[in-house]
Amino acid sequence: MALRHHLRKAREILSNEGPLETAKSAIRFVPIEVNNYIFRLRHGSGTYVMDEDWDNLLILDACRYDMFADQIDLDGALEPRISLGSSSEEFLERNFDSRACHDTVYVNANPYIPRLDLDRGTFHAVINCLEDWDPDLETVRPETVADAARDAHESFSNKRLVAHFMQPHHPFIGETGRDLTGTGLSIDSDGERDTVIWEYLESGDADASLETVWAAYKENLDIVLAEVESLLEDLEGKTVITADHGNLLGERLSPIPSRRKYGHPYGVHTPELVRVPWFICEGSERRDIRSDPPVESERASDSEIEKRLEALGYK
Structure with a gap:
């Protein structure tokens, strides 16, 4: 890959x-x-998530293990796991490409699912939340994903459920984060994208301290965890909360050192990027899961997918 x-x-x-x-x-x-x-x-080499024991897998995009461990306040058991990818693209390719997961429904807010054609025959169904993109926040709100997960849990009661939230990945949608320059990637009047916060930090041109960015990043995590906590009350079976990858905030790569790095580039396996939470909530009685042929799923257009990827800093 x-x-x-x-x-x-x-x-x-x-x-x-x-x-x-x-x-x-x-x-x-x-x-x-x-x-x-x-x-x-x-x-x-890392954890293939589909080989693990769960009924519901809640993916928090770009969530570092250390930040999750500091912020989590739910009943459950926390373990560190090694993700197969340091970016959403690598995580999704290495976990799902060329695999048949027909016992699973994927509720999705990440544009790489359709970009990689994983919404065509990989899962029993893919529930597309990209149509509910918030143009002001330049992302999909966590409550949108949580509501879609509830509906999918009810409609596909005999399937495993994956719910892929975009937070804590930037754009930062909390009160602190919305005041930062470069929290999203709007297109300016000349048709050029704004600089994302990680690029500002790496260049030294950020108008906020790293401490403020950390606060905004944690705020994003708290916002999505509030939705996750509410969602857990409505899910049957064993639930795992995890992340596709983490995020660099000024660390240097090792053992061969580098300049300070920010963001989550593809194919860079370092603890801050691929050491992710694996938080187990045993939940209620396990569901009776069975595999069925895929059903046709709605998908965003190619132009919409490219715009969403750009807004999240992937272009």
Whole structure:
């Protein structure tokens, strides 16, 4: 998966910037791959989520383990797990590509599900929340995903349920976060996207301290956890709360050091990015799960998918 991604990016760089920039990009990735190899030796290859024991899997996008451990106040057991990806794209590819998960319904707010064609035959059904995109917040609200999960739980009572929330991933939607520059990626009057907060921090041009960004990031987590807590009351069976990946906030990669990094680039396996929470809520009596052929699901248009990815900082 990683090799395919790197080749795809290399072709894009070659087409847009020429062979010299392509060579520079390849050289920059050598120390990252060495670090990844050492990380895998120390921590293993990671968790395939579909092979684990759960009835409901609630995915919090870009949620660091350490932040979750500090903020969680629910009944359950917390474990650290190693995610298969450091970005949503890598997580989704490595967990679901070429797999038949026909005992599962996926309630989705992440544009990479349709971008990777995982809404076409991978699951029994995909419930698309991208149509309920909030144009002011430039994301899907957590209550939208929670309500769709409730409906899916009722309509598909004999299926495993995945609910993929976009928070705590930026844009920051709380009171602190909305005041920060670069919390979303609006398109300005010249047709160019605004700079995302991680790029501001990496360049040193942010108009807020790292402490303020941390506060906004935690605020996003608290907002989604409030919806998760309410949703748990309506779900039957064993529920796991986890994340697809984490986020860098100024850490340096190791053992080969780097400059300070922000955000969650594809294929960078470091604790802040791939060590994620695995919070187990045993819940009520287990559901009787069975597999059935996929049903046709509504999907966003290609142009909508690209706009959503851009608003979340993936373009």
